[in-house]
Amino acid sequence: MIDCRCKEEDKDAYLYYILSVHGQGRTIVFCTSIAALRHISSILRILGITVWTLHAQMQQRARLKAIDRFRANEHGILVATDVAARGLDIPGVRTVVHYQLPHSAEVYVHRSGRTARASADGCSIAIITPNDTSKFVSLCKSFSKESFQRFPLENSYMQEVMKRLSLARQIDKILRKDSQEKANKSWLERNAEAIELVVENYDSEEERVKSHKQKKTTSMQLKKLQQELNAMLSRPLQPRTFSRNYLAGAGVSPLLQHQLEEIAKQKLPESSGSGENKRRKLVVIGQDCVEPLEALRSAGHEVRMDVKGVAEKRRNLENLRRRRKEEKKRFRDQQRKQRKQRKGNAD
Structure with a gap:
């Protein structure tokens, strides 16, 4: 688990x-x-x-x-x-x-x-x-x-992740709203057709112009958000401190350390007969995808959970909520009683 x-x-x-x-x-x-x-x-x-x-x-x-x-x-x-x-x-x-x-x-x-x-x-x-x-x-x-x-978790990734997610949520919100409007319109048209009714548009010219402008603005906003997100997605997801020029600019994270260890285990190519070293294959070092299981083996750690302590905290929280609820009820009953007494004295 x-x-x-x-x-x-x-x-x-x-x-x-x-x-x-x-x-x-x-x-x-x-x-x-x-x-x-x-x-x-x-x-x-x-x-x-x-x-x-x-x-x-x-x-x-x-x-x-x-x-x-x-x-x-x-x-x-x-x-x-x-x-x-x-x-x-x-x-x-x-x-x-x-x-x-x-x-x-x-x-x-x-x-x-x-x-x-x-x-x-x-x-x-x-x-x-x-x-x-x-x-x-x-x-x-x-x-x-x-x-x-x-x-x-590499927290240095989260700033870039949050930026992308924020744009995706805005795009999703616009698309969902547009899809819902189309679904409602088609539902009305289908049901009207089923009972042989003609649906007429009674919107004024001003309302139609306003609706057209609103749709155009939304379309432009959607296009701008998609362009911004596509620009982000065209680049690899890199940590905030990543440097494309110097390896030390990003620090050595557990994932990068794991990659360096794997490269170090590989055998170097043997020298050719002429005494010159063969040209080595270019190795790109970066935050490539690593399977979750491999990430756990290289950086995961056991965490002990105090089940009894958590259960006790939960009980204490429930008792606190119950006491507050009872206090609110007593306060309301007291106020109700005082109002009745003032009403009786006024009579």
């Missing part, structure tokens, strides 16, 4: 970081709700990441098509609800990401069982927010687990 802790509003950013910096191998991202699935899949597609979706409201043909495409891609990403937690034969899944925690430990086991199958290795990452703490503690308690690995 591996966790990645963040704020509620930063879940999208951390997921994008994992898929961008550690997006090697097949990955399944699990969501509890279809609404969350649609949200995150839309954001990831805007950010240039190809994802396939799988949920209960899809037709069987669409489900099979998504599964086949996911199987055919060695580094494919599937965003799915718990319908993909069991009953699917998808070999070679390297990583499972719990974007939302399931409601039971059994479902968590089935989700995580999508990876590390048939004697293969893999990892399961849970993105935990403060609202998920009690559920995460319950899961740990169910598995009798008091320690877990914390996923290594």
Whole structure:
């Protein structure tokens, strides 16, 4: 069990970081709700990441098509609800990401069982927010687990990640609003046609001009945001301190250190018969994609969790909320009683 802790509003950013910096191998991202699935899949597609979706409201043909495409891609990403937690034969899944925690430990086991199958290795990452703490503690308690690995995060990436995500959210908001307006309009036209009604537009000339200007402004804003995001996506995702001229300008992160160690293990080419060294192959050193499991092996560390302490804090918080609620009720009752007494004295 591996966790990645963040704020509620930063879940999208951390997921994008994992898929961008550690997006090697097949990955399944699990969501509890279809609404969350649609949200995150839309954001990831805007950010240039190809994802396939799988949920209960899809037709069987669409489900099979998504599964086949996911199987055919060695580094494919599937965003799915718990319908993909069991009953699917998808070999070679390297990583499972719990974007939302399931409601039971059994479902968590089935989700995580999508990876590390048939004697293969893999990892399961849970993105935990403060609202998920009690559920995460319950899961740990169910598995009798008091320690877990914390996923290594390079904070120097997050500034660039947040910039991209902010643009993607603005684009998604505009696209969703436009899609909703078109859906409402088509729904009205379909129902009017079904009962053989003619829908007339009673908007004034001024209102139509205003609507046209608003659509034009929105279109220009959307185009500007997409151009800005495309410019960012055309460049590799690099840490904030990265220097293209000097290696030391970025410092030596755990990922870069791992790459240097791997290069050092490689044998240097032997000298040619003429005594001159053969021209060596150019090696590009940078923050290339590293599988989540490799990142964990090189930089992950065990974190011990005080399950009893967390449970006690939760009880104390619940008791505090209950006391405040009772105090508010007593205060309201007291005020009501005083108002009645003043009314009686006035009579």
